[in-house]
Amino acid sequence: MAILGFLRDFPLHGYDLKNRVASLAGHVRPVADGTLYPTIKKLEDAQCLTRRTAPGSVAAPRHMLEITQTGTDQLRRWLRDPEPGFITDDNKWYVLLAFLHHLENPREQALVLARRREFLDQPAQLFFDATGAPIPPEQLDSPFRKGLMQIHRSTNLTEIDWLDRQIADLNRKAGYAVRQRGAS
Amino acid sequence: MAILGFLRDFPLHGYDLKNRVASLAGHVRPVADGTLYPTIKKLEDAQCLTRRTAPGSVAAPRHMLEITQTGTDQLRRWLRDPEPGFITDDNKWYVLLAFLHHLENPREQALVLARRREFLDQPAQLFFDATGAPIPPEQLDSPFRKGLMQIHRSTNLTEIDWLDRQIADLNRKAGYAVRQRGAS
DNA sequence: TCAATATACATCGGCTCCGAGGTTTAAAGA
DNA sequence: TCTTTAAACCTCGGAGCCGATGTATATTGA
Numbered sequence A, B: 001m002a003i004l005g006f007l008r009d010f011p012l013h014g015y016d017l018k019n020r021v022a023s024l025a026g027h028v029r030p031v032a033d034g035t036l037y038p039t040i041k042k043l044e045d046a047q048c049l050t051r052r053t054a055p056g057s058v059a060a061p062r063h064m065l066e067i068t069q070t071g072t073d074q075l076r077r078w079l080r081d082p083e084p085g086f087i088t089d090d091n092k093w094y095v096l097l098a099f100l101h102h103l104e105n106p107r108e109q110a111l112v113l114a115r116r117r118e119f120l121d122q123p124a125q126l127f128f129d130a131t132g133a134p135i136p137p138e139q140l141d142s143p144f145r146k147g148l149m150q151i152h153r154s155t156n157l158t159e160i161d162w163l164d165r166q167i168a169d170l171n172r173k174a175g176y177a178v179r180q181r182g183a184s
Numbered sequence C: 001t002c003a004a005t006a007t008a009c010a011t012c013g014g015c016t017c018c019g020a021g022g023t024t025t026a027a028a029g030a
Numbered sequence D: 001t002c003t004t005t006a007a008a009c010c011t012c013g014g015a016g017c018c019g020a021t022g023t024a025t026a027t028t029g030a
Helices: A002-009 A014-024 A033-045 A069-080 A084-088 A090-102 A106-121 A143-183 B002-009 B014-024 B033-045 B069-080 B084-088 B090-102 B106-121 B143-183
Strands: A049-054 A062-067 B049-054 B062-067
Touching: A002 A014, A002 A033, A002 A049, A002 A062, A002 A069, A002 A090, A014 A033, A014 A062, A014 A090, A033 A049, A062 A069, A069 A090, A069 A106, A084 A090, A084 A106, A090 A106, A090 B090, A090 B143, A106 A143, A143 B090, A143 B143, B002 B014, B002 B033, B002 B049, B002 B062, B002 B069, B002 B090, B014 B033, B014 B062, B014 B090, B033 B049, B062 B069, B069 B090, B069 B106, B084 B090, B084 B106, B090 B106, B106 B143
Parallel strands: none
Antiparallel strands: A049 A062, B049 B062
16 A cells, blocks of 8 residues: 555655655664565556656666556555454554555545544553453553553544544535536 | 464463454454464473363364463563564554563563664654655645654654653662662 | 675565365254 | 253464565765
């Protein structure tokens, strides 16, 4: 998703892509050559991108990669109907968020944000005692577990706040679009 | 790490472990049978845990798992000197945090928190333009990328705040310990 | 002039993990 | 009584990813 997402902005060669992906997701977990290049080849085989050789600006020749219509469609499908992990795993969610603007319909964008919002709403019950009964945060003896839950709750609230404002914004935009279509 | 961490609290059988791991890390990404049971076997082979069969309270017989001294040592090594991913990947970091109390020395605990603190300190530069120049957050045209960076910064500050208070606390504790040893 | 470095691409073995499928046991319901 | 459900465990094939290794090219600097 990150490869197609970046290529949707402008054509890039593999090495550049590697650095951009590394800056985004890789801040957390850098992407290895052995992952990137086979993936590029897979996307090429699937006709999601095309490559043409260009002289390297500094050294070896580059393969300039360009996204195709097929690739754009694929990217939009991934964004519109993301796999569960992209909603529940923060790392993946951030990657998705970084390219959500490529889904051009504000109503569809809002739907994706709503899925995340819904996920954040369910209260996290992380720890249980020997009998299986949930332990409330204030009864945890480990200060680290206490902090873990504090941080989790606080960051969730921050994101929920942003999500709600964003969803309202997008629905307003979608509403205008409908009214304009209705008026024309 | 989660398996040994949970077993350090009290003995459990595999099925129970599965639910607990799923509640912790699995809130994000549930753990599959095909992952859990081979891992238990690996830990048993490495003498990190022992198992004895007990009648199932509800149905099929259970394998009660108990952590050994070797397992405790291994757990402490993982906690004391975590792999980079456990510092930089939020999911893994939260798992580590959930069991950090099993590292009993407050000075060692503080050192781990300091590693996370150091990581959070480096400013995240996530996006670049076509020339490779970094794009400042306020110049991003995508509201999602803007929000992404806002949330990232805000949650980082929350965690940094907690980390600093916690590290100070732990060092105070370690200081008392030293003074007490010195006075005796 | 020659080595060292950085750019840029590629492959391969190995490891981890998942999901699908399967087994056994006991309780619950029809 | 018989089926269904849930608990509890296990295995295997395949997919994905990583790290090591290797190659070619241009610049830098000793």
